[in-house]
Amino acid sequence: MSRLISERGEHSDLAAMIDWIEPGSRVLDLGCGDGSLLQQLVQRKGVRGMGVDIDPDHLLACAEKGLSVVQRDLNAGLKAFGDQSYDYVIVSQTIHQVRYPDRLVDEVLRVGRYAVVSFPNFGHWALRLGLLVRGRTPKNSLLPYEWYQSPNIHFFTLDDFKDFCAARQVRILKAHYLWDGQVRERLPFPNLLSQGSVVLLGR
Amino acid sequence: MTQSPSPASVGVVQTLSHTLQRALELDCGETLGPITVAYETYGTLRDRGANAVLICHALSGSAHAAGFHGQPGQAPGWWEDAIGPGKAFDTDRYFVISSNVLGGCSGTTGPSSPYPSTGQPYGIHFPVVTIGDMVQVQKALLDALGLDRLLAVAGGSMGGMQALEWALRYPGFVRSALVIASTPRLSAQSIAFNAVARNSILSDEHFAGGDYYGKEIPATGLAIARMIGHITYLSDEAMHAKFGRALRGRSEFSYGFGQEFSVESYLDHQGSKFVERFDANSYLLMTKAMDYFDIAQAWGGGSLAQALARLESRVLVLSFSSDWLFPPYQSVELVDALLANHKDVTYLQIESPAGHDGFLLEVDAEAAILRRFLAATARKEAA
Numbered sequence: 349m350s351r352l353i354s355e356r357g358e359h360s361d362l363a364a365m366i367d368w369i370e371p372g373s374r375v376l377d378l379g380c381g382d383g384s385l386l387q388q389l390v391q392r393k394g395v396r397g398m399g400v401d402i403d404p405d406h407l408l409a410c411a412e413k414g415l416s417v418v419q420r421d422l423n424a425g426l427k428a429f430g431d432q433s434y435d436y437v438i439v440s441q442t443i444h445q446v447r448y449p450d451r452l453v454d455e456v457l458r459v460g461r462y463a464v465v466s467f468p469n470f471g472h473w474a475l476r477l478g479l480l481v482r483g484r485t486p487k488n489s490l491l492p493y494e495w496y497q498s499p500n501i502h503f504f505t506l507d508d509f510k511d512f513c514a515a516r517q518v519r520i521l522k523a524h525y526l527w528d529g530q531v532r533e534r535l536p537f538p539n540l541l542s543q544g545s546v547v548l549l550g551r
Numbered sequence: 552m553t554q555s556p557s558p559a560s561v562g563v564v565q566t567l568s569h570t571l572q573r574a575l576e577l578d579c580g581e582t583l584g585p586i587t588v589a590y591e592t593y594g595t596l597r598d599r600g601a602n603a604v605l606i607c608h609a610l611s612g613s614a615h616a617a618g619f620h621g622q623p624g625q626a627p628g629w630w631e632d633a634i635g636p637g638k639a640f641d642t643d644r645y646f647v648i649s650s651n652v653l654g655g656c657s658g659t660t661g662p663s664s665p666y667p668s669t670g671q672p673y674g675i676h677f678p679v680v681t682i683g684d685m686v687q688v689q690k691a692l693l694d695a696l697g698l699d700r701l702l703a704v705a706g707g708s709m710g711g712m713q714a715l716e717w718a719l720r721y722p723g724f725v726r727s728a729l730v731i732a733s734t735p736r737l738s739a740q741s742i743a744f745n746a747v748a749r750n751s752i753l754s755d756e757h758f759a760g761g762d763y764y765g766k767e768i769p770a771t772g773l774a775i776a777r778m779i780g781h782i783t784y785l786s787d788e789a790m791h792a793k794f795g796r797a798l799r800g801r802s803e804f805s806y807g808f809g810q811e812f813s814v815e816s817y818l819d820h821q822g823s824k825f826v827e828r829f830d831a832n833s834y835l836l837m838t839k840a841m842d843y844f845d846i847a848q849a850w851g852g853g854s855l856a857q858a859l860a861r862l863e864s865r866v867l868v869l870s871f872s873s874d875w876l877f878p879p880y881q882s883v884e885l886v887d888a889l890l891a892n893h894k895d896v897t898y899l900q901i902e903s904p905a906g907h908d909g910f911l912l913e914v915d916a917e918a919a920i921l922r923r924f925l926a927a928t929a930r931k932e933a934a
Contacts, residue, residue, distance in 0.1 A: 374893065396893065404916075407899050411867075411920055414927030418886055418898040428887040 364524040364531050364546045365438060365464050369393055373435035376460060378422055379442035383410035423447045429459040438464045444502045457551055466546035471505030471539045490544050506539045522548035559636040561593040564618035566658055571691045581678040588692045589614045589658025590650035593634060594642035600698035601932055604640055606649040607706030607713035610837045611829055613657035616649035632914040639918035653688045654680040654836040662832035663764060675761025680836055682844045686716045702932055703925055705729035707910035708877060712844045718864045719850050727865040727928045732874055732910035734881040735855055736845035741876055744783050745838035748776035752831045761832050773831040774822030781821045786873040786906030790814060855888040865895040867924045871909030872902045897924060
């Protein structure tokens with residue numbers, strides 16, 4: 349579960365996430381990876397953080413940073429977490445990899461007051477063009493896998509996600525777009541031009 | 552199963568002993584004293600406990616956790632793979648303390664110790680001790696050694712129960728609890744195995760109401776109890792890999808009831824080795840202490856989440872995938888209750904075919920997380 353990584357090697361979606369999260373809040377990071385986002389949130393925002401991941405190597409990396417982290421399969425749900433027990437639940441580059449994204453979003457907004465979600469945009473022009481011209485499942489830096497090895501089991505566009513939220517009474521409170529390795533607050537035709545998004549969701 | 556290269560050892564060590572000044576009131580209501588505690592230490596103590604790690608042993612362990620008694624080449628301490636210079640519990644950095652539990656039979660006051668007024672062994676009259684009592688004795692030892700905190704308290708199996716109890720009984724004293732292959736309470740299945748083990752001892756004709764010291768000991772009963780234990784420490788997969796259906800010393804069935812299968816002679820060997828070093832009365836006490844252990848009941852009026860509210864330390868919970876004596880789901884239950892309380896918890900399940908014994912055998916996987924967790928805890932403590 350890799351974060352959005354720009355061409356300069358920066359974790360582009362992290363800056364927006366860090367920006368949105370209120371100091372001192374409780375943060376649950378689902379698919380927390382090596383814990384670098386949580387660590388920054390702890391250091392810069394003084395949050396009380398909890399990480400969840402399934403990969404033992406990620407757990408080791410988090411333990412090394414002194415983070416709280418539990419091993420768990422997100423496909424098994426969030427039963428252990430109480431209603432509205434966190435201020436923010438982060439789901440970074442993970443939602444397209446779980447079996448039932450709809451259930452996960454419901455669960456995330458049960459557990460957290462807000463959700464911070466980032467995902468790749470399958471509607472990006474280069475992917476559309478790749479499929480049209482090459483006739484093969486397109487790849488880019490966010491979707492780098494061969495189809496048969498990909499952990500990404502759902503391909504959806506930014507507009508798909510907006511429709512999904514509208515249908516489920518989930519409000520998109522903020523959205524930033526990844527474009528050319530940068531995160532932008534505004535982007536024309538984001539469903540065509542953005543490689544991915546990071547959104548702040550609430551009920 | 553991984554064999555860790557263990558080049559460095561704490562070397563030759565001695566078991567020390569300390570007698571507590573005052574008698575202690577036990578959970579059962581009885582007062583017990585004087586209590587002598589057998590313990591060993593490795594490494595150098597800093598700042599009254601800033602780098603101190605208390606190691607708690609499992610059912611059959613002792614204070615001798617690392618190094619050698621006498622000359623190197625003898626059997627090392629029971630957790631030699633994990634304790635020593637550069638190992639998971641790095642004795643170049645940490646001051647490691649290990650003591651024999653109350654009611655044990657390796658130096659700490661237990662049923663084979665003399666009753667003060669008569670000089671005769673306590674025997675069956677030794678009070679039924681709890682995990683809490685064991686911890687209370689360890690705390691009194693640390694007080695006497697001048698410690699005012701522990702960087703970590705760690706243990707596997709029954710040792711993990713003690714680590715958990717420490718974090719609840721003395722929340723301000725403990726910076727982290729490392730609960731390995733353990734549980735907040737035994738399942739009915741595990742209690743059942745303990746009950747059969749106790750029955751085996753109690754029904755041995757030489758048990759004599761626990762008053763067998765200086766006479767023939769209930770060796771058969773204790774050996775069978777140990778065999779049952781060993782079955783539960785392994786796993787189907789581990790047994791299959793280790794023994795399969797192999798026969799020992801023959802190629803055909805004897806059509807008799809002697810030991811034929813390799814697994815039989817393994818169990819027999821484990822049983823007869825055990826009776827040479829362990830006291831049957833202590834075995835009764837240890838299994839009963841585990842059966843009684845239930846932190847939800849003791850600290851939370853039946854609620855695990857409520858019990859853990861009082862905890863102030865970091866907690867590392869480790870389980871082993873094939874452990875059916877202390878199954879991973881029980882560790883997950885503990886972790887969930889810690890999560891419900893927003894406690895600082897880290898949980899990892901180590902994939903292993905080794906069963907409950909995984910906590911002694913999967914040294915590399917275990918060391919990887921223990922080392923990191925301890926170092927981060929030490930950093931926090933120094934900050």
